[in-house]
Amino acid sequence: MSERVRRQVMSTACIIGFFVLWELLCLMFHVSDIVLPRPSQVLATLWTRFPAIWPHALQTLYTTMVGFGFGIAIGILLGMLIGSSKLAYDVAYPMLVGFSSIPKVAVVPIFVLWFGAGTVPAILTAMIMCIFPIVVNVATGLAATEPELQDVMKTLRATKLEILWNVGLPRTMPYFFASLKVAATLAFVGTVISETVASNRGIGNLMMIASSSFDVPLVFAGLFILAALGVGLYIVFSLIEARVTGWAVRSDSFAAGG
Amino acid sequence: MNAPLAHPKPRAVDNVIELEKVRVTFGTAKNAVTALAETSLRIDKGEFVALVGPSGCGKSTILKLVAGTLNATQGNVFVAGREIGAGAARIGMAFQNPTLLPWLNIRDNVMLPLKIVPPFKERFSAKRKTEYRDRVEASLTQVGLGGFGDKFPWQLSGGMQQRASLCRALIHDPTLLLLDEPFGALDQFTREELWEIMQNLWIEKRPTVLLVTHDLKEAAYLASRICVMQARPGRIVDDSTVPFARPRTIDVSFEPDFVTLTQRLRQRIVAARAVQEIVS
Known part of the structure; x- marks a missing residue:
């Protein structure tokens, strides 16, 4: 127990230390806030301009979550298809790899062309950013399902759907959650890219405008918000993951609670 | 073919x-x-x-x-x-390895056939907490695993897992x-x-x-x-x-x-x- 507390204290201290070091170095070398604002300046900006930043943060969060949601739904369906059918695997995998190699910035103008500037292209960009890791992981998880476990179901004359539901999907959950943590952060990247290019709302747009007027502390305030949202989402999924897939790491808390 | x-x-x-x-x-x-x-x-x-x-x-x-x-x-x-x-x-099968599902506790593992095999599956959700639970418990007790229903497979020794796997093979009266x-x-x-x-x-x-x-x-x-x-x-x-x-x-x-x-x-x-x- 004390070992755990010590580790937590140490890690927290190191993270705080990083920002303190940043602050001190800026002060020591007299770095202008137009080049690199100090953390304290960023915090002050966040505090004083909160009413102006807040709606943008909400917009970005909302857009990301919707895009992420669609991404999860489509990602799971595609992953299940690819993981359970050889033909789908052969067809979809090269296409997916090719598609994910396209820089998403290049896709945003196309979305804008189709749907106009604003929320829709941002949602779509967030979605396509996060689909790839989810598809790959779900498909891998299904493919990695032990044939012995499937045989258990087959001797019981289980249908394909029952096998998928009782063995395939639970077996895939650790892979799925690992991909969610990556996908959640990618979804933010997607949203912000789209907002930067074609939107009048959202953190991406806020940072665009701020940097064009050399309001660097506000740009950094936007970055801080994005980082905080990303960390928040990551934590949420880690908690869900621990509850759902504790069996994979054989955690005692899972055994006691689950 | x-x-x-x-x-x-x-x-x-x-x-x-x-x-x-x-x-x-x-x-x-x-x-x-x-x-x-x-x-x-x-x-x-x-x-x-x-x-x-x-x-x-x-x-x-x-x-x-x-x-x-x-x-x-x-x-x-x-x-x-x-x-x-x-x-x-109605087939029951036990394998060389226990092949228990790692995400289910022993009780749910043994109960699996009741969820899949007719006629047991028909009212599974209604009976899983009552009749089937007792059935599983009785079966586990028979092989000396009484009270281990809440444990997960990895918490049991290989021999105990194998016993549970026998229970699973037998639970639906094959x-x-x-x-x-x-x-x-x-x-x-x-x-x-x-x-x-x-x-x-x-x-x-x-x-x-x-x-x-x-x-x-x-x-x-x-x-x-x-x-x-x-x-x-x-x-x-x-x-x-x-x-x-x-x-x-x-x-x-x-x-x-x-x-x-x-x-x-x-x-x-x-x-x-x-x-x-x-x-x-």
């Missing part, structure tokens, strides 16, 4: 398992490996048949054919008078029980204890049992009939009944008749291996 022929002769339901000129080969024409040469085997309802032989002799192949997880290259497999896949028999060396990885005392449990169960409910093992003592103790198999190509070379009265105790295994039987089986296998070595 050729389509299965329509069956003119109706099968007697008593022949709970019938392999009719079954062949299994793996791989394609050039480097095909014959896992099972043309084999016919009839097992009557309520029999306890053991398949023994060296590894690679096709005993697991026969089990997979009957379980329906493997298709015959040639010939027909009937279970309860129907061609395999029709799903007539009419056909397939055992693929389920006692192989256990220590001797646990093994003998589970033999006894198995025998009592068979006497009580009289399912048809097909046991794959390479332990001759196990085969002679449990089975009412022993088929000796030989490798390359896999085939049945000996088929004999076991005369000892039930219930058998471990002491029976030290009696002269028992020893003679296992000796004879052993010599049969050794002789087959010697021939095989000369050939290859």
Whole structure:
């Protein structure tokens, strides 16, 4: 127990230390806030301009979550298809790899062309950013399902759907959650890219405008918000993951609670 | 692959398992490996048949054919008078490894067949907390796992997992029980204890049992009939009944008749291996 507390204290201290070091170095070398604002300046900006930043943060969060949601739904369906059918695997995998190699910035103008500037292209960009890791992981998880476990179901004359539901999907959950943590952060990247290019709302747009007027502390305030949202989402999924897939790491808390 | 022929002769339901000129080969024409040469085997309802032989002799192949997880290259497999896949028999199977689902606790693992197999699955969600729970608990108690229902597989030793896996194979009152060396990885005392449990169960409910093992003592103790198999190509070379009265105790295994039987089986296998070595 004390070992755990010590580790937590140490890690927290190191993270705080990083920002303190940043602050001190800026002060020591007299770095202008137009080049690199100090953390304290960023915090002050966040505090004083909160009413102006807040709606943008909400917009970005909302857009990301919707895009992420669609991404999860489509990602799971595609992953299940690819993981359970050889033909789908052969067809979809090269296409997916090719598609994910396209820089998403290049896709945003196309979305804008189709749907106009604003929320829709941002949602779509967030979605396509996060689909790839989810598809790959779900498909891998299904493919990695032990044939012995499937045989258990087959001797019981289980249908394909029952096998998928009782063995395939639970077996895939650790892979799925690992991909969610990556996908959640990618979804933010997607949203912000789209907002930067074609939107009048959202953190991406806020940072665009701020940097064009050399309001660097506000740009950094936007970055801080994005980082905080990303960390928040990551934590949420880690908690869900621990509850759902504790069996994979054989955690005692899972055994006691689950 | 050729389509299965329509069956003119109706099968007697008593022949709970019938392999009719079954062949299994793996791989394609050039480097095909014959896992099972043309084999016919009839097992009557309520029999306890053991398949023994060296590894690679096709005993697991026969089990997979009957379980329906493997298709015959040639010939027909009937279970309860129907061609395999029709799903007539209620099958319970225990494997060499416990193969418990790691995300379910022991209780839910044992309950799995009740969720899948009719008629149990019909009112599963209503009964899982009451009737089925008691059923599972009773079954776990029978193998000495009472009170372990909330544990997860990884929290149990290999022997305990194997016991749970036996419970899972039996929970839905199978009419056909397939055992693929389920006692192989256990220590001797646990093994003998589970033999006894198995025998009592068979006497009580009289399912048809097909046991794959390479332990001759196990085969002679449990089975009412022993088929000796030989490798390359896999085939049945000996088929004999076991005369000892039930219930058998471990002491029976030290009696002269028992020893003679296992000796004879052993010599049969050794002789087959010697021939095989000369050939290859």
